[in-house]
Amino acid sequence: MAAALLVALALPGLAFAQTAKEKELEARVADLERMVQQLVSQQQQVQTQVTEVKAAQASAPVAAAAAPGKPSLQTAPINPGANPGTRFSYGGFIKLDASVTSTNDGDIADGSVGRLFYVPKAIPVGGGGNREGSADTDMGANFSRFWFATDTDLDSGDKIKGYLEFDLFGGGTTAFTGNEIATNTYALTLRQAYVSWNKWLAGQTWSNFQDTAALPDTVDFLGPTEGTVFVRQAQLRYTSGPWSFSIENPETVYTPFRGNMAQVAGDDGAVPDVTARYTAKGDWGHFSVGALARQLKYQTGKINDSNTGYGLSVSGKWNLGAKDDLRYMVTAGSGIGRYIGLALNNDAVLDANGDLENIDVVSGFVGWRHVFTPKLRGNLFYSRAQYDQDTALTGTGITHSAQSAHINLIYTPIPKLDVGAEYIWGQRELETGDKGEINRLQTHVKYSF
Numbered sequence: 001m002a003a004a005l006l007v008a009l010a011l012p013g014l015a016f017a018q019t020a021k022e023k024e025l026e027a028r029v030a031d032l033e034r035m036v037q038q039l040v041s042q043q044q045q046v047q048t049q050v051t052e053v054k055a056a057q058a059s060a061p062v063a064a065a066a067a068p069g070k071p072s073l074q075t076a077p078i079n080p081g082a083n084p085g086t087r088f089s090y091g092g093f094i095k096l097d098a099s100v101t102s103t104n105d106g107d108i109a110d111g112s113v114g115r116l117f118y119v120p121k122a123i124p125v126g127g128g129g130n131r132e133g134s135a136d137t138d139m140g141a142n143f144s145r146f147w148f149a150t151d152t153d154l155d156s157g158d159k160i161k162g163y164l165e166f167d168l169f170g171g172g173t174t175a176f177t178g179n180e181i182a183t184n185t186y187a188l189t190l191r192q193a194y195v196s197w198n199k200w201l202a203g204q205t206w207s208n209f210q211d212t213a214a215l216p217d218t219v220d221f222l223g224p225t226e227g228t229v230f231v232r233q234a235q236l237r238y239t240s241g242p243w244s245f246s247i248e249n250p251e252t253v254y255t256p257f258r259g260n261m262a263q264v265a266g267d268d269g270a271v272p273d274v275t276a277r278y279t280a281k282g283d284w285g286h287f288s289v290g291a292l293a294r295q296l297k298y299q300t301g302k303i304n305d306s307n308t309g310y311g312l313s314v315s316g317k318w319n320l321g322a323k324d325d326l327r328y329m330v331t332a333g334s335g336i337g338r339y340i341g342l343a344l345n346n347d348a349v350l351d352a353n354g355d356l357e358n359i360d361v362v363s364g365f366v367g368w369r370h371v372f373t374p375k376l377r378g379n380l381f382y383s384r385a386q387y388d389q390d391t392a393l394t395g396t397g398i399t400h401s402a403q404s405a406h407i408n409l410i411y412t413p414i415p416k417l418d419v420g421a422e423y424i425w426g427q428r429e430l431e432t433g434d435k436g437e438i439n440r441l442q443t444h445v446k447y448s449f
Helices: 002-059
Strands: 087-103 136-140 145-153 159-167 189-197 200-206 232-240 243-248 252-255 264-266 273-282 285-300 303-319 324-334 348-350 356-358 360-373 376-388 399-414 417-430 435-448
Touching (some): 264 285, 285 348
Parallel strands (some): 252 348
Antiparallel strands (some): 087 136, 087 145, 087 435, 145 159, 159 189, 200 232, 232 243, 252 264, 285 303, 303 324, 324 360, 360 376, 376 399, 417 435
C-alpha cells in the first residue's frame, strides 16, 4: 500500500522531466533545420552566381592574345557607361633623352625645340660662329608617352575604336615650370584623338599623306626630318582595302614679300586638304603611294588670292631577309611646304601685290636597318630636302636645302627596355650660299609598356 502511494506521487514529476527534455530536443532539432536551410540557400545563391558568370563569359567576345610588345586586352567592361563587350587597353613608354650638340655658325637657343631633337630649320646659319669647341648638353624625360584605347564589336557586326595619345612635350605657365631651373615640369600634350567605326575615322591623327610605317628606327625623336612628310591634324578618312581617302584641316603657311625665313600661318581657305593613298603589303614589306591636293589662300583687307598646291609621295619598306630592310620616302610637290620636315620651308610666297606664288620642293630619305643579334640592332640613313623659289620675292635669307646623315645602335638588354646612341650630322644652306652645320650625339633609355 505504501509502495503504491510512492509510485503515484512520483509519476507527475517523471512526466514533467520527460516533457522538458523533449522540448529541449525539439528546440535543438529546429535550430539544426534552420542551419541546414541557410546552407542550402547559400549554396543555391553561389550556384546561381557561377551560372551567371559562365553565361557572361560565354557571351563576351574573346580577346585576342597579346602580341609581343602589346598589352593584353580587357575582356569585360570596366565602365558601366561603355558598350557591352568593350575592351580597354593602354600603353606607352618612359624615355630619358640626353644629347651633346655642337654647331658651327651660332647657338641654338636654350630650351628651344631644336635642342631637344633634330629640327633642320633650327640649325643656325649666318650667326657669326661659335666659340671653338663649344658644346651644349641637354637631358629630359618629356618625350615620355601614354595612350589609351577602346575596342568594341557590336552584335550588328560594327566595329568601333576610340584612341587617345599624349606625351609630355609641352610647356608650363610659370617661371619654374617647363624649364631647367627647378622642377622641369611639362604639360600633357595631345598627339592623337580619334574614333573609328568600320571603314571610317574621325578626329586627329597622322595625315593620310604620311606613311609612318616607312620611318626608320631612330634614337632621335624623328630622325630624317627634312626628308619626311610629318603632319598630325584633324581629318575625316575612309579606308577600303589598300585604298584610303581623307579630307583634312587646311592651313596655308606663307613667306611675306621679301620676308626671308619669316613664316606666317593663316586659315583663310574654305576648301579642306584632300588626300588619297594606295598601299600594297606582303612578306617582302610594303609599297605606298600618296597624293595631296590643297587650296592655298591669303586674304587681308581688299587683297584676296588663292592658288592650288599638290604633291606626290612614294614610300615603303623592303625586307632583305630576316635581319635587314631598306626604308625610303621620296616626295615632290608645289605648295606643300608645311607637310615636309616640320615646315622647314613655306607653302608659298607673297609678291608685291599680295598674290601667292608656290614654292616647289623635292625631299626624301633612304635608310638601312640591320639586326646584329636578337638584342642589338643598328640603322644608317640619309635625308635631304631642296626648294625652288623666286628669291626676288622671298629674299636670299631663306632655306634653299637641308640634309643630314645618321647612324645609331640600339641595345635591348631585357624585353621592352632599349638603350640607344645616335650620331647626327646636319646641314642647312640658305639661298645666299651660307651654310650652317650641326653635330650631335643623341642617346636614350626607353622602357615601353
